[in-house]
Amino acid sequence: MRTHEQRDLTARLSALAETPAPPPALDPSAVIARGRARLRRRRHALVGAVAGSTAAVLAGVLLLRPSGGPPAPAVPAPTASSTVAPTPTADTGPLSSEVRFGWLPTWLAHPAVGYANSDGRSVATATTTTEVVNAVPDLKLRLLPGPDDSAAPGTHTVAAPPVAGREAHWLVTDQSGTTIGLRWMTESGRLAELRATVWLGAKIQDDLLRVAAAARFDRWDVPFPVRAPGLPADLTLRNAEVHRPAKDSEPPWSAILSYTVGDKWLSVTAQPDGFGVFADGRPGGGTPVCRVDKGVRLCANGTAAGIPSVQAVGGLDGLLRRVTVLGADEASWAR
Template structure:
């Protein structure tokens, strides 16, 4: 996978995250273009705003090459059906300690999701995992988005209703369908913990996809766990509050093979630290007014920082953006060296 292909994949994940009812047959180039326009509008309108009931904005990220590039996927706010949930019955799981945790993860994935790119994101405490591929199926781009919903009393997104679905692991389940066409866009089911999970897909080619999604749902692994991360923050100024953390692993043959970001907020200002293997251009938060990124390279890893908060007293007091980057311990470009704990 080349750099432009990775950017296309990023845009498709963004479109999946933002659109509650993707079309049954998706034209990839058109979807990518629409996703980029939507993301640019959202950045202009919502920078610095707290996420509302419809979406939480993850920082837009650009690969700063001559031709530019699209941002990484944004994560939408959760919705959930209003039916009653039973009391939790599962055994408590260990609490995650790192900045990036996952409440759920994929087990089995369908064969039409060939060599899937897996991404994790946590925005304002909300955890989402995605899986996508660049291999088209009947002119559509296969992708899945999984989230364990928090508010079991929340209403459905506008233009969507539920239809009874076969039970998942013996528990209540519903198809999510559009009001206008009755076409399915996802599946919700009650988990053993008493919370609802939601699985959305961009490819719907008949009963086989429904069967596959039911199998994916039945094999989802639940329970908080830390997601390995390439750097360890040490001594970051206390007034910088973590807002978004994400890591993406497109595929072992992609350019780059992975990328990560931590975004902070303070007093209406923002600051992001981006991380990727060295040698793939400058990777930085692409929101307006972020300024020129300051970067350093260590152990084959490039770290860059930019944002409207780089000039605040606490950052200037440790040497500005360059000093801030020294507060991140680099674990290495090889994922085998990554750690999940140790003050992350």
């Protein structure tokens, strides 16, 4: 996989680090999914193979009943056998999150769960494989900054059954009247938001209410494949993510740390070795410098590669030597 082929995978994702407050509609998980889908098509074309299926959102699907439909079901109790609660690591890493799933529906068979934190905004995603062409069912859970966050442009809210006894609303599109998600008040007084992409036939109202009732909003350290405590002090960490793709043809996980200093940026990426070069593809980032350690390929690039503090540690090569790799096996991340 060539470096330039990674650009559409990371350009918009890494651009999160350049703005102090990413817009609510921004979806890092979807960027990864769409980017990797494009890379699959390019890679397959190069080797003469059949093009891979697109990881695009299944458009036009009625997720929930419109606001004028029958009443929504009461909130069911979470099912213990379907809980998905990762165990926090005892070793503090670069990625912390305020959100995590406690229950996931059956239409997310073998879900690939990922986490992101950009400028203090936490997002948890769960995606899965499916035989439905051009469909990647997923859920996206995030905690909003405060109680007064308005709905994203093009949407409005409609009353929904309470979640854990607290006020809740469906998110409905202005144009079609289709319900696309759920918002509810958490115990802390902040709003949580859950959005879904599914296909017809899923018990979506029932499932969204179950997911919301079981969601957890306690800050915890997400297990992460690397530690980077020795980087130059003027590099400010703006974005940290770990993703697990839903497609078996992709690496089992990938991670990115994005830093800024002034108007310049620098990114460190990691994924298991053997899947090509995964690097930040924003314009001006230059050729990435990479090294392999404990089965993990680390790469670094960015417009901040030439600043004095980075040059003082030996440039990108010296900077990568200051990154500690825990291992390619996720079991090694919680040391």
